[in-house]
Amino acid sequence: MKTLDASGYSCPEPVIMTKKALKDSPDGLDVIVDNRASKENVTRYATALGYKVAVEEGSGNWTLRISR
Amino acid sequence: MRIADKGKLSITGAIIGIAAVVLTVLGNPGNMGFCIACFLRDTAGAMHLHTAPIVEYVRPEIIGIIIGAFAFSLLGGDFRPRGGSSPVLRFIIGFIVMIGALVFLGCPLRMVLRLGGGDLNALVGLLGFIAGIGVGCIFLSNGFTLGKAERQSRLEGVALPASTVLLFILFLAVPSLFLFSESGPGSMHAPVAAALLAGLIVGAAAERTRLCMAGGIRDIFLLRDFTLITGFIAIFALTLIGNIIAGSFNLGFADQPVSHPMHIWNFLGMFAVGLGSVMLGGCPLRQLILAAEGSSDSAAAVGGMIVGAAFAHNFSLASSANVGPGINGKVALIAGIIVLLAIAAIATAKERRNA
Numbered sequence: 494m495k496t497l498d499a500s501g502y503s504c505p506e507p508v509i510m511t512k513k514a515l516k517d518s519p520d521g522l523d524v525i526v527d528n529r530a531s532k533e534n535v536t537r538y539a540t541a542l543g544y545k546v547a548v549e550e551g552s553g554n555w556t557l558r559i560s561r
Numbered sequence: 562m563r564i565a566d567k568g569k570l571s572i573t574g575a576i577i578g579i580a581a582v583v584l585t586v587l588g589n590p591g592n593m594g595f596c597i598a599c600f601l602r603d604t605a606g607a608m609h610l611h612t613a614p615i616v617e618y619v620r621p622e623i624i625g626i627i628i629g630a631f632a633f634s635l636l637g638g639d640f641r642p643r644g645g646s647s648p649v650l651r652f653i654i655g656f657i658v659m660i661g662a663l664v665f666l667g668c669p670l671r672m673v674l675r676l677g678g679g680d681l682n683a684l685v686g687l688l689g690f691i692a693g694i695g696v697g698c699i700f701l702s703n704g705f706t707l708g709k710a711e712r713q714s715r716l717e718g719v720a721l722p723a724s725t726v727l728l729f730i731l732f733l734a735v736p737s738l739f740l741f742s743e744s745g746p747g748s749m750h751a752p753v754a755a756a757l758l759a760g761l762i763v764g765a766a767a768e769r770t771r772l773c774m775a776g777g778i779r780d781i782f783l784l785r786d787f788t789l790i791t792g793f794i795a796i797f798a799l800t801l802i803g804n805i806i807a808g809s810f811n812l813g814f815a816d817q818p819v820s821h822p823m824h825i826w827n828f829l830g831m832f833a834v835g836l837g838s839v840m841l842g843g844c845p846l847r848q849l850i851l852a853a854e855g856s857s858d859s860a861a862a863v864g865g866m867i868v869g870a871a872f873a874h875n876f877s878l879a880s881s882a883n884v885g886p887g888i889n890g891k892v893a894l895i896a897g898i899i900v901l902l903a904i905a906a907i908a909t910a911k912e913r914r915n916a
Binding site for chain 1: 566637638639641643646701702706709710711712771776779780783784786788842851856
């Protein structure tokens with residue numbers, strides 16, 4: 494599974510990065526974010542496209558497992 | 562989740578709309594229950610950073626917004642000190658956003674409040690704002706970024722909210738330190754307690770919902786996502802109803818409170834605000850909230866806005882009510898838009914080379 498590290502970026506950049514990354518790997522990927530706004534925005538974006546999103550909480554960040 | 566977010570944003574928007582009308586009834590200038598740009602400018606004047614006699618007052622709304630957002634970010638776990646994403650560029654962008662706002666005579670939040678009061682000049686401003694956001698979105702979708710932020714110490718994150726508390730204590734304890742307008746918009750204000758309370762509530766609600774005037778339009782352009790725009794619409798709806806009830810609704814271009822009917826400059830002023838807000842990741846209200854959550858980068862942008870406001874009045878860049886901008890303001894605004902476009906283009910091109 495491909496991983497996109499969007500930590501340190503604030504919205505909307507993580508969403509745009511996810512949008513681009515999903516074009517390259519349409520089956521899904523892991524996205525690492527480090528703020529609640531990005532976590533919710535990326536989740537909302539992927540869900541709207543019909544993906545499933547599982548959230549794993551790390552220390553100071555979240556890994557969003559986006560899959561079909 | 563979408564519906565829940567929209568519900569919370571609608572409630573927040575409604576609270577802001579009601580608070581804005583109430584503050585106006587209690588003494589704030591017309592259609593100026595809240596205006597982040599104007600209130601930072603008034604506060605800069607009170608602190609002797611400029612000496613325009615009609616716009617000097619320590620606005621408790623600003624203090625309340627920062628403290629309310631800071632407190633709720635601590636409670637909700639969103640207080641995360643971070644910084645290092647081009648602070649100097651953010652300072653400059655904040656500076657230019659303030660020039661644009663003071664040529665238009667209002668930040669995006671006040672633009673919505675003016676629309677709710679029937680001020681059609683704000684509609685021209687809204688068109689410019691949308692155009693500026695649209696241009697910003699083109700840069701964003703081509704890879705524009707001001708870079709990654711790193712974690713910072715809690716001391717760094719607390720510095721701005723603590724300074725705000727200190728300012729408020731000095732304002733209450735030693736008011737003779739500050740300048741206060743005797744006439745003009747700076748002399749018109751709601752009682753301190755009401756203004757502070759309104760600020761606290763709005764700061765807390767905006768922190769929880771991440772309400773942003775620019776973000777709503779940006780998300781529609783970039784992602785076809787209509788979540789954030791609900792806050793914008795709710796503010797408009799409630800101020801419209803509130804103004805009609807309060808008898809202060811007046812549809813038209815002429816004789817609107819603290820505004821001017823120079824369409825091209827209203828458009829270009831808000832164009833700069835829209836473009837700059839997208840580059841900063843949020844409108845002036847959102848920058849205040851992010852700074853309260855511990856973002857050094859947004860604190861730099863707020864610093865740029867305060868200094869921009871001081872320059873705007875020291876060098877006659879700000880518009881006069883009913884008249885519009887003078888030659889200094891026109892030149893500064895055009896130059897500011899060119900600088901914004903140059904920063905956006907260079908930061909985008911660099912990113913494309915690295916990709």
